[in-house]
Amino acid sequence: MLPVVAMLLAAVTARAQDGSNAYSFLEIPTSSHVMALGGGGIALIDDDVALAQENPALIGAETDRQVALGYMRWFGSANFASVRFGNSAGERAGWAAGIRYLGYGDMTYTDADGTPGGTFSASDVVAEGTYSHDFTDRLRGGINLKMAYSHYEQYSAFAMGVDLGLSYYDDEKRLSLAVVMANAGGQLKRFNETHDRLPFDLKLGYMQGLGSTPFSLAITATHLTKWKLPYMSYNSQETEAAPEEKHGFASDLFRHLIFGLQYAPSERFYAAIGYNYKTRTDMASYSRSFLSGWSAGIGLNVKAFRIGVAYAQPHRGGTSLMLNVAMNIGELL
Numbered sequence: 001m002l003p004v005v006a007m008l009l010a011a012v013t014a015r016a017q018d019g020s021n022a023y024s025f026l027e028i029p030t031s032s033h034v035m036a037l038g039g040g041g042i043a044l045i046d047d048d049v050a051l052a053q054e055n056p057a058l059i060g061a062e063t064d065r066q067v068a069l070g071y072m073r074w075f076g077s078a079n080f081a082s083v084r085f086g087n088s089a090g091e092r093a094g095w096a097a098g099i100r101y102l103g104y105g106d107m108t109y110t111d112a113d114g115t116p117g118g119t120f121s122a123s124d125v126v127a128e129g130t131y132s133h134d135f136t137d138r139l140r141g142g143i144n145l146k147m148a149y150s151h152y153e154q155y156s157a158f159a160m161g162v163d164l165g166l167s168y169y170d171d172e173k174r175l176s177l178a179v180v181m182a183n184a185g186g187q188l189k190r191f192n193e194t195h196d197r198l199p200f201d202l203k204l205g206y207m208q209g210l211g212s213t214p215f216s217l218a219i220t221a222t223h224l225t226k227w228k229l230p231y232m233s234y235n236s237q238e239t240e241a242a243p244e245e246k247h248g249f250a251s252d253l254f255r256h257l258i259f260g261l262q263y264a265p266s267e268r269f270y271a272a273i274g275y276n277y278k279t280r281t282d283m284a285s286y287s288r289s290f291l292s293g294w295s296a297g298i299g300l301n302v303k304a305f306r307i308g309v310a311y312a313q314p315h316r317g318g319t320s321l322m323l324n325v326a327m328n329i330g331e332l333l
Contacts, residue, residue: 022196023148023159025102025124026183029054030070030082032308032324036297037260038274040220043178043205045169048306049086050324052096052130055180055205056142057167059096060132064088065330068098072322077105080322092134100126109153120153140167148198152191161185161198174209174216200225218260222278229255231281246281255281268301279314297322304331 027039031050034041042055050068051058063086072080084098104122125148132142144163150156161183168177183198190196202224209216223229230247254277264270273296280293297310308324 022157022191023150023161023183023198026126026146026148026161027199027201028072028074028080028102029322030068030080030084030098030100030324032070032297032310032322033270033272033299035072035310035312035320035322036272036274036295036299036308037218037262038220038258038276038293038295039279040205040218040222040258040260040274040276042165042180042203042220043167043176043207043218045167045176045207048326049084049096050082050326052084052086052098052142052144053100053128055165055167055178056130056144056163057132057140057165057178059086059130059142060094060134060140061088061091063094063096064328066326066328068324068326070322070324072320074102074318074320079103079105086130089131094132096130098128098130100124100128122152123150125149125151138168138170140169141165142167146185150191155191156189157187157191157196158189159185159187159196159198176205176207178205179203180205214263214265216262216264218258218262218274220258220260221256222258223256228252229278231255233281251281254278269299271298272296283314299324304328 029035029039030053031041031048033044033046033048034054044051047062049059049063049066050070066086068084070082074080080102082098082100084096086094086096088094102124106119106121108116108119110116126146128144128146130142130144132140134140142165146161148159162185163180163182165180166178180203182201182203184200185198187196201222204221207216207218228247229252230245233244233246258276260272260274262270262272276293283292291313295310295312297308299306299308304327306326310322313319
C-alpha cells in the first residue's frame, strides 16, 4: 500500500477502533455565523438556509428562494466549498438541497523506499436534502438526509445519514431552544474490511437575549451520548515526552459545552465570538496557540444580499477562514 494512503486509512481505522468515527468532516460547519459562535449554532435564529446543516428545523418558509454559497480555507492546502438552495413549501414548511465539498489538495505518494511516484488527490463530497414544518407558531421540526462519498487515491467509501431537529423560539422573550440528533446512519461501501461509523451525536442548544441589550448568549451541549471525553496532553516541554491521557469531571463537562456571545444591534449586522474547550484540548500539544478554541466573525445583511466571515486558529500551524454569501432570488426578480 502506498505510504501516504496507508497513513490516511490507518487514521480512519484507528478512529473507528477507539470508538470514534471516520466521517468527522460531517461536523465541519458550512455557516460562518455558526463558526463564529464556536461551532455551536443549533439554536441560532436567522433567515439563513446554510443553517440547515446544524439543525434542519432552522429553515422554513422564510428562506424562500434563497441561495447560499460558502468557502473555507481549512488547514494548509485543504479547501471547503458549499452551495445550498432553499424554498418554501406553503406557509408553514420549507425545503432545501445542497452539496458540500472538502478537497485536501494534491499529495505525493512514494514507494517503500521513499521514491516519489507521482501525486494523487483526496476529497469528500456530501449531498443532502432538508425538509421542515411548523407544528405551532413557536415549535418547528425538521429532517435532513445526507449522502457522503469519500475518495482517497484508489480507495473510496460511501455512507448515508440523517439528522432530526426541533426548534422552539419565543420572539418576545428572545429565547431559543433546540435539540438535534445528528448523523444517524451507516456506511454502505467501506474503504477496506473495517466498518467505519458516522459521528452520531445528540445535541442541546440554548440561546437567550440578554435583557434589552443587543447581546445574546449561546450555549450548545454536544456529544451527549457519552460522558467521558478524555484527551491526550503533554506534561513537559521536552519534545520526547510521551502524551498522557487526561479527563476529570470539570474537563469532561466543559468538553461537552460550546459558548458563544453575539452582538446584533439590528437585523442587518452581527458580530460574534465563540469558545470551544473541546477544540482547545484536542490541540493540547506543543503547537497549540493562545487562540486555540476561540473563533470570531461578523455578518452584514443588505437588501437581498448577506455576507458573513469567520476566523479561527485551532492550531498554530493552521488557521481557518470562512466566507459566506447568500442572496434572495425572489427579491432580486
